[in-house]
Amino acid sequence: MKVLLIGDINASSGREVVRKYLPKIKEKFEIDFTIANVDNIAHGIGVTVNTICEMDDLGIDVYTGGNHIFDKKDQFSILGSIPNLLRPMNFPSQLPCKSFLISEVKGKRIMTAHFMGQTYMSQNLNDPFEMVNNFLNEYALLANVDAIFIDFHAEATAEKYGFAHMLDGKVTCVFGTHTHVQTNDNHVLPGGTAYISDLGMCGNYDSVIGMEKQGVIKNFLLKFNAVRMESARGDGTFCGAVVDVDESTGLAKNIDTIQVGGVLKYNQDF
Numbered sequence: 001m002k003v004l005l006i007g008d009i010n011a012s013s014g015r016e017v018v019r020k021y022l023p024k025i026k027e028k029f030e031i032d033f034t035i036a037n038v039d040n041i042a043h044g045i046g047v048t049v050n051t052i053c054e055m056d057d058l059g060i061d062v063y064t065g066g067n068h069i070f071d072k073k074d075q076f077s078i079l080g081s082i083p084n085l086l087r088p089m090n091f092p093s094q095l096p097c098k099s100f101l102i103s104e105v106k107g108k109r110i111m112t113a114h115f116m117g118q119t120y121m122s123q124n125l126n127d128p129f130e131m132v133n134n135f136l137n138e139y140a141l142l143a144n145v146d147a148i149f150i151d152f153h154a155e156a157t158a159e160k161y162g163f164a165h166m167l168d169g170k171v172t173c174v175f176g177t178h179t180h181v182q183t184n185d186n187h188v189l190p191g192g193t194a195y196i197s198d199l200g201m202c203g204n205y206d207s208v209i210g211m212e213k214q215g216v217i218k219n220f221l222l223k224f225n226a227v228r229m230e231s232a233r234g235d236g237t238f239c240g241a242v243v244d245v246d247e248s249t250g251l252a253k254n255i256d257t258i259q260v261g262g263v264l265k266y267n268q269d270f
Contacts, residue, residue: 001032003173004026004033004241005242006034006037006238007180007202008203009036009040010201011042011043011044011203013204018202021270024270037065039065043231044231047068047072061112063086067178082097084101109146111149112151115132116128117153117163119155119159121154136167148170150167150173151177152174155179161195164189168191169193172194172251177198179209180201181198188255193252202236204262211229211232212232235263239258239264241258
């Protein structure tokens with residue numbers, strides 16, 4: 001089984017590059033299931049129902065969020081109406097959206113779960129390490145699910161690695177999101193769990209993590225938010241990864257990265 005993981009879809013350039021390349025990528029890699037992070041899909045910050053609907057005909061099975069998922073205040077009450085949009089599990093339980101989802105694919109049950117880190121993150125959330133251990137007491141590979149994918153939305157690489165190593169052999173894949181820069185540490189851990197510190201961003205890399213350069217630079221120089229940041233427009237790069245799942249164990253056989261289009265140089269032939 002092949003699962004495609006799509007890095008943070010950032011604003012209109014991210015939506016456009018996903019629309020351009022996703023059908024080709026799914027065909028080339030014979031993808032069975034697709035998970036996309038959409039924490040910044042709406043003008044570079046947050047999620048709206050309209051931006052998710054714009055992606056729906058592409059066959060994305062699960063959307064994950066992050067620290068910005070509820071930043072569009074006018075959308076807060078209706079995001080729960082999107083059945084396959086996940087919020088981090090360590091957010092307060094009364095907030096809208098599910099935090100995990102079990103999907104049926106070719107007779108197999110794929111679980112997608114979502115957690116957020118604490119280090120250098122502004123929200124004061126419950127401990128994701130304790131929460132995921134308690135959560136996985138209820139679900140186990142080949143017992144009641146056939147594969148488990150976890151989006152760990154976090155800033156610190158050490159926290160991501162610690163989280164993944166703790167779960168090695170218990171889940172199929174732990175993939176990092178949030179920093180918008182794809183890392184080249186994709187590999188299968190000793191116990192069989194696929195890992196990458198960050199999938200990267202689907203968006204314009206001629207920017208500062210998806211935002212127009214000059215406004216961000218001015219704010220750095222002046223040491224306060226003097227300029228309202230705007231999402232960068234222009235040619236985007238599609239960033240993500242493909243995980244090959246061993247259906248006999250529920251663990252990973254391989255994880256490979258994808259970068260296509262835009263200013264980044266590692267471009268597959270499409």
